[in-house]
Amino acid sequence: MSEAIAINATEEQVARAHLAHHFDTPQQQFDAGTLGMWMFLATEMLLFSGLFCAYAVFRATHPEVFRYAGQYLDPVSGLINALILLTSGLTMALAVRFAQTGKRFALSLCLALTMLGGVAFLAIHAKEYFDNGQAKLLWGTHYAPTVGPNGKPIAPVVGLVPLVVKPKPVASAGWQQLNALGKTGFVVSHSDIMPAPTGPSGVATSQKPAAPENPFQPANVQIFFGIYFLMTGLHSLHVIIGIIVIGWLLIRSFRGEFGPGYNAPVVYVGMYWGVVDMVWMFLFPLLYLIH
Amino acid sequence: MTALAGNNYGDTPVVPAKPDNYLTHGKTIRSWLLTLDHKRIGIMYLVVGLLAFFIGGMLAEVIRTQLLVPQGLIFHGTGSVASSYAAYRYYNQVFTLHGIIMVFLVLIPIIPGALGNFALPLLLGAKDVAFPKLNLISFYLYVVGALLAILSTVLGAVDTGWTFYTPFSIQTESYVVVMVLGIFLVGFSSIFTGINFMVTIHKLRPPGMSWFRMPLFLWSIYATSLIQVAATPVVGITFVLLMMERVMGIGIFNPALGGNPVLFQEFFWFYSHPAVYIMILPAMGIVSEIIPVFSRKHIFGYEFIALSSLAIALIGFLVWGHHIFVNGQSAELDAVFSFLTFVVAVPSAIKVWNWLATMYKGAIVLKTPMLYALSFIVLFTIGGLTGVVLGALSEDVVLHDTYFVVGHFHYVMMGGTLIGFIAGLHYWWPKMFGRMYNERIAQITCVVMFIGINLTFFPQLMVGADGMPRRYASYLPMYQPYMIASTIGAYIQLVAFLTMAGYLMHSLFYGKKAPVNPWGGGSLEWETSSPPPHDNFETTPSVGDPYDYSDLVFDAAVNGYVHIEKPEESLVPVTAPH
Numbered sequence A: 001m002s003e004a005i006a007i008n009a010t011e012e013q014v015a016r017a018h019l020a021h022h023f024d025t026p027q028q029q030f031d032a033g034t035l036g037m038w039m040f041l042a043t044e045m046l047l048f049s050g051l052f053c054a055y056a057v058f059r060a061t062h063p064e065v066f067r068y069a070g071q072y073l074d075p076v077s078g079l080i081n082a083l084i085l086l087t088s089g090l091t092m093a094l095a096v097r098f099a100q101t102g103k104r105f106a107l108s109l110c111l112a113l114t115m116l117g118g119v120a121f122l123a124i125h126a127k128e129y130f131d132n133g134q135a136k137l138l139w140g141t142h143y144a145p146t147v148g149p150n151g152k153p154i155a156p157v158v159g160l161v162p163l164v165v166k167p168k169p170v171a172s173a174g175w176q177q178l179n180a181l182g183k184t185g186f187v188v189s190h191s192d193i194m195p196a197p198t199g200p201s202g203v204a205t206s207q208k209p210a211a212p213e214n215p216f217q218p219a220n221v222q223i224f225f226g227i228y229f230l231m232t233g234l235h236s237l238h239v240i241i242g243i244i245v246i247g248w249l250l251i252r253s254f255r256g257e258f259g260p261g262y263n264a265p266v267v268y269v270g271m272y273w274g275v276v277d278m279v280w281m282f283l284f285p286l287l288y289l290i291h
Numbered sequence B: 001m002t003a004l005a006g007n008n009y010g011d012t013p014v015v016p017a018k019p020d021n022y023l024t025h026g027k028t029i030r031s032w033l034l035t036l037d038h039k040r041i042g043i044m045y046l047v048v049g050l051l052a053f054f055i056g057g058m059l060a061e062v063i064r065t066q067l068l069v070p071q072g073l074i075f076h077g078t079g080s081v082a083s084s085y086a087a088y089r090y091y092n093q094v095f096t097l098h099g100i101i102m103v104f105l106v107l108i109p110i111i112p113g114a115l116g117n118f119a120l121p122l123l124l125g126a127k128d129v130a131f132p133k134l135n136l137i138s139f140y141l142y143v144v145g146a147l148l149a150i151l152s153t154v155l156g157a158v159d160t161g162w163t164f165y166t167p168f169s170i171q172t173e174s175y176v177v178v179m180v181l182g183i184f185l186v187g188f189s190s191i192f193t194g195i196n197f198m199v200t201i202h203k204l205r206p207p208g209m210s211w212f213r214m215p216l217f218l219w220s221i222y223a224t225s226l227i228q229v230a231a232t233p234v235v236g237i238t239f240v241l242l243m244m245e246r247v248m249g250i251g252i253f254n255p256a257l258g259g260n261p262v263l264f265q266e267f268f269w270f271y272s273h274p275a276v277y278i279m280i281l282p283a284m285g286i287v288s289e290i291i292p293v294f295s296r297k298h299i300f301g302y303e304f305i306a307l308s309s310l311a312i313a314l315i316g317f318l319v320w321g322h323h324i325f326v327n328g329q330s331a332e333l334d335a336v337f338s339f340l341t342f343v344v345a346v347p348s349a350i351k352v353w354n355w356l357a358t359m360y361k362g363a364i365v366l367k368t369p370m371l372y373a374l375s376f377i378v379l380f381t382i383g384g385l386t387g388v389v390l391g392a393l394s395e396d397v398v399l400h401d402t403y404f405v406v407g408h409f410h411y412v413m414m415g416g417t418l419i420g421f422i423a424g425l426h427y428w429w430p431k432m433f434g435r436m437y438n439e440r441i442a443q444i445t446c447v448v449m450f451i452g453i454n455l456t457f458f459p460q461l462m463v464g465a466d467g468m469p470r471r472y473a474s475y476l477p478m479y480q481p482y483m484i485a486s487t488i489g490a491y492i493q494l495v496a497f498l499t500m501a502g503y504l505m506h507s508l509f510y511g512k513k514a515p516v517n518p519w520g521g522g523s524l525e526w527e528t529s530s531p532p533p534h535d536n537f538e539t540t541p542s543v544g545d546p547y548d549y550s551d552l553v554f555d556a557a558v559n560g561y562v563h564i565e566k567p568e569e570s571l572v573p574v575t576a577p578h
Helices: A009-017 A024-059 A065-073 A075-103 A103-136 A173-180 A219-252 A266-289 B029-033 B038-066 B082-126 B132-156 B176-203 B216-248 B261-295 B300-319 B329-357 B367-392 B394-399 B404-432 B439-465 B477-510
Strands: B552-555 B560-563
Touching: A009 A075, A009 B261, A024 A065, A024 A266, A024 B261, A024 B300, A024 B367, A065 B082, A065 B216, A065 B477, A075 A219, A075 A266, A103 B176, A103 B394, A219 A266, A266 B560, B038 B082, B038 B132, B038 B329, B038 B477, B082 B132, B082 B216, B082 B367, B082 B404, B132 B176, B132 B560, B216 B261, B216 B300, B216 B394, B261 B300, B261 B329, B261 B404, B300 B439, B300 B552, B329 B394, B329 B439, B367 B394, B367 B404, B404 B477
Parallel strands: none
Antiparallel strands: B552 B560
């Protein structure tokens, strides 16, 4: 990339001015920063990897929960967000290029577009969070939706008596799809893992699991939403940090600080934004496209 | 400002009467607190780390005093079960705090933070680490994390043990969130230090220093950093999840909400087992530096010691399951983890044999750093072999959660990491502060320390094999003789540490001036003055074999070693400034 660009004497001076005392050449400084940034991004991936691992464990042990709860999420908004982030990834990559070639107006424009993409992503995501909150599709004990993914009311649980709901033929496309997948008619097959007791003791009971209170709704759906909010929440936090850092780059770009001689911060932030994009490209199918 | 005879820098007309060094480079408190100089950051790590070590050590003495009598000497009830329960909760808090402080604030950061920061750029012949500002940020993250740990103790001390196992850590009425947030920040400090050191070793090696001409301490720091970078983020997210459990009730680890508590153990040990290699690898690096210098002989098996560090770092990632043998793991996984646990012992053994081979037919000088290095070999070998005992499946079922585990862990951590740290501290002390400590007192202290450590921890191995569980505030009377012996050992250690603090402090003010090269080391830090100048080296040093001592002879006039012209090809030019 940078070797293709001729650096004139003025830019050479700019590069020298940004050289810290313990480095010999600007190239050595840039290489050290790039390596450090890659390592930092590797630790970011490892930070997410814990959540991906939890996702894998719970999806393996509770497949019915993921199949059921995934239907609550709207794949269209997830896809729009994916396209928005991909586009912002392109503008960020262009920004890096324009910083290296010294096109300052184009650089500022691309940075602003990238920020705009991040903000649009967050706006759509906030709308989804708001809807989830309205529908009480939340984690842990906060999970209390009144309607199922098919839009029909969920039968309330009365006391400790299991309320048996006879499966009725449902016409919605989502349910037909679900039925085609499941081999046991309307009842989604549930795992043999003991349901945890509700008491604080944390010790599993020795009884066989009782029949699901609502055949349409498997037990422990709240686990999915716990993982959903953790994964998307951590990702959104990274988007917010990215927007702030790109804003800082934009201010410096207005001041004309970047050019062929000095553009390392733009390159490093570009790498970071690429990773933020990439994480969503994994989160989107894992959460929104479960069936 | 007068010209100094015999210290002629060519065209420099005037040189300061007293050569400027990093300790005197700026005198204000601000010049310390906001310094970007790796040496000063190292000294600050040393001060905070030793302070944390003092607190953790005093808590250890409280634990040992409690266990002098079967019903507990300090915390015990007034007869009723309820009063015993209330009193023993304080004991739980004390051992929890001891564990957290020692593991997260002392063992993990102190060697990379203090000695690594000070020595790494000097060993490389570099002016600083790659990212000096990040280095300072690491230090302050460490300090803030430590302050949060203290805050949580003031608010309501954590009583979960240092492992924070769920679901108890979700239910307990203590300030787990504040404590875990503190450790989370210390973890990021550790990550940034690791990134910094790895990039420094990759990018700031001087011309001529290829990977296999690096001093072995750098190899071990590199392997340590690799673990810090690759394992710490996982514990970071684990602790975030634990905080979310308590703040939001997210339910991932909480069986009451459908979560999986063993998943917490998997995540926790995926970090915390490699973390013990974060602790021990730098100590091994220090020993690898000290043994050849004080044997006046080239290191034996350089490549094997270097690569075994990396082997430990990599295999160390694959053994975490041995903490979960009896917690519901499948028999097949148990067997695999047990096998890998045996495998990870091999590179450590390779190091021990190479150290012994280095000493063989060497001219061994029993100065204090060497005495500590020898103690390390003995104590670490006991600790390592008891680790293999615990890694064997059938034995672990019996020994799990007994004092045998406590004894094993303390042999490795106290006898390994801390003794290695103390060895390094004595080795680099003259370079750090430009003063010599009292050699004879230091040697006696080392012997006392060795006796104290064995008296403390060997009875713990025996009592554990007899079946005494760990973490109990009271015990059966049959175990009392062992417990008394162990407590006496802990008091002996306390005496040794206080003596050490005394003579080291004394040396700062009244110690003899240290020569450039007091021990005859061949690596680059012994080429610069003691203490080094702000920019580390007056002139860029030339790189040679760090373990070649053939051109170093003792000069009684300066009380240190100087270079002589070698008969044939001389790699290192004569740079003795006297």
